[in-house]
Structures are given as structure tokens and as C-alpha cells.
Amino acid sequence: MRLRNKPWAKDRIAENPQYVVANPESHKGNWSKVFGNDNPIHIEVGTGKGQFLVGMAKQNPNVNYIGIELFESIIVVALDRLIEEKLPNLKLLNVDAATLNDIFGKNDVERVYLNFSDPWPKNRHAKRRLTYKTFLKRYEDLLVDGGEIHFKTDNQGLFEYSLTSFSEYGLLLKYVSLDLHKSDFEGNVMTEYEEKFSNAGQRIYRCEVKYLND
Template sequence: MRLRNKPWAKEKLAQYPQYAVGNPAEHKGKWNEVFGNDNPIHIEVGTGKGQFLLGMAKQNPNINYLGIELYESVIVSALDRIIEAEVPNFKLLSVDAKDLTEYFAKGDVERVYLNFSDPWPKVRHAKRRLTYKTFLNIYEQILIDGGEIHFKTDNQGLFEYSLMSFSEYGLLLKYVSLDLHASDFEGNIMTEYEEKFSQKGSRIYRSEVKYMNEK
């Protein structure tokens, strides 16, 4: 899908520093000051237009959420949703996921969400997948001990690859669903892509994995 450029996006993000965090490296190790409380922080890598995290923020007011998205032309749509909803526990970062350790210290984050990430189906592009071992190492460096990754996708190949990658890295598999919408899982918040794919009859896969302290 071609990304529509929005040259005004950067300026608009700068106009709402209460929602779009500028200079995130300055907050490394002290994100509690950004939110004004000591509630746990969950991040979504590849937050897109923000539908998932907005739903989570409304559902869980005692958890702070940060949406990570590389493209300003995409994340500005999430900003519009936050402005309208006026949720205090959802903020945005327009940064590259491979640089997360520049912005977060060990223990800053309690949980990472990966929803409908680009599958990068070609073998030579495996290192770009957000469940590749180098990304798993990045998440480990910012998560609390025993922190978790919650992962959803409609792509069976990516799901199978990710389960293998999690296992090889030594993560504890807590939950697996091969058909989320036909399961008894409660409290699911759908992303934009999830709604689109499920309406077409696609099966949604979901897993939860946990980092082992002794690793």
C-alpha cells in the first residue's frame, strides 16, 4: 500500500507536545515524568493510526500507552484520534523501532504489542521482521524482567516464523490462538487491519510470550 505523504504532519505533531512526545531521548529512564504517574508503560511498535492503543487506553486507564510509528504521515492520524478522545494515558513517538534503546532504559516498559507487522515474506528480508532475534534483543533491553510481547497477525507464515523465533530466543510461550475471533479470549481490541482482514474471512493469530529472568 502506497503511503500518502502529508508534508504538514511534522508541524502538527509539534503543535501537540502533550500527546506527541518530542526529543524522546531526554526521557530515557524517567518516562513516569512524561505521564505524571508511576503506572506501567505498554508500547505498540507500529501503531499505525492508533485504533488499538486508543481502545486499550480507554479500557485500562491505569496503564500508560505509547504508540511507536516511523512514519509521521501515518501517526498524525493517531494524533487526531487522541485529540478527539482526550485520553491522558496515550502518547505517540515517531521513531524507528531499531533505535528504541536510545529512548528507553531497562525496565521502562512492561509490555510490547506487535500487531499486524509487515511480514517481509522474502527470506533475505527476515532481519526486518519485528519478531527477528535482533528486535527481540532490543525489546529485552527496555522491558522489565519478565516483560511480555503480545503479537497478532493475519499472516500464517509470519506467525509460524515468529513462534519459532520466540522459542529459539528462549521466550516462554504463555498463550497461542490459531483463530482468535473463534476463541474464548476476552477483551480483544481490534486494529484497523484486524477489522479489515476479519471481515474478509481471514483467520487472526495471536500469541503472548514472556522473557525469562534467568536468560
């Protein structure tokens, strides 16, 4: 993905700490206080421009959402959406997914969304895929017992790889669709990429998996 530099993005993010949480590691184990309630927390790793989480937050006001995005030039678009919508149940974090366990403690999160993640198609880059086993361990360490991952992609190779990775890790496959937009799944909220790919006639793959904690 080509990123257009937005030199003003850092300042805009800093000016809106009520939406983009500064020093998120200070809230580890205590995210309920950030939202002012005990509603379940769902996070999206790689939230992009925010269309999915804004839609989810509007659709589910009794769930708290947190969007994780590394790139300032992208998250600032999600920030503008959030400023416009003024959703109390949505926050953003401008951090690297590799630091998730510095930010969230065990039982902080109920669900992880992975939407249209970079497929990293070369075998030597497998460890960078967000469904690689080391990332699955990171998610397990912040999820409640029985927590879930909901995964969507247009990339068949990544989907097949991820199903194998989930299975080898011992996750329970709850739902799978090889063509989401032709399925009977209800309540789907599309990302920007999903709209683009589906409009071009590409198939969208989706699955839900659950951790089987001892």
C-alpha cells in the first residue's frame, strides 16, 4: 500500500487524545476506566481508515471498540471519521501490533478482528503474517478465556494458510465462508478494501475461530 505523507498527521493525533489514546500501556488491565463502563472490548489489528470499526461501533453501542493502526497518515483518516461521528465506544491506538501485550493484559479483550491483513506472500515472510503462531499467542495472552478471532480477506492463499495456522494452534473453527457476500451471514460491516474488492467481483473469505482454554 502506497502511503501519502501527511506531515500534519502527528499534530492532529496529539490534539485529539480523547480519540487516539496517548500512552496506552498505562491502561493495561484497566481499559474499562477508559470507556467508563464494563462493556466487552473488541479490537481490530490494522484498522486502516476506520470504516469497519466506525460501522461496528454504530451497530453495537454496548460493545467497546479499539482500532490499532501503525501508520499516522492512515489512522488520521480514521480519526476524522471518529471526530465526525463522536462515538463514545470507539478509541484508536497509533501503535505497532507487536506491542499489543504491553498495552493489554489477560482478559482485557473479548474479540480480535483481522481484516484484509497484508498477505506477505513469500514463504520467508510468513512470520510477519498476523495469523502466524507468534501473533496467535499474543492474542491469546490478552483475550478472555474462549475469546475469538474474526478474520476476513480477499486473498485465497492467506485464507488457506490461516485456516491451517489456526488448526495447528488448536483453535476451534466456528464459522467459515468461502464467498461471504453470497452467504447467509447477517450484519456484515465492510471495510474500504472489502468494498473495492467485492465491487471488482472478487470473492471475500471469512472465518471465526475460538480459543479453547484449559
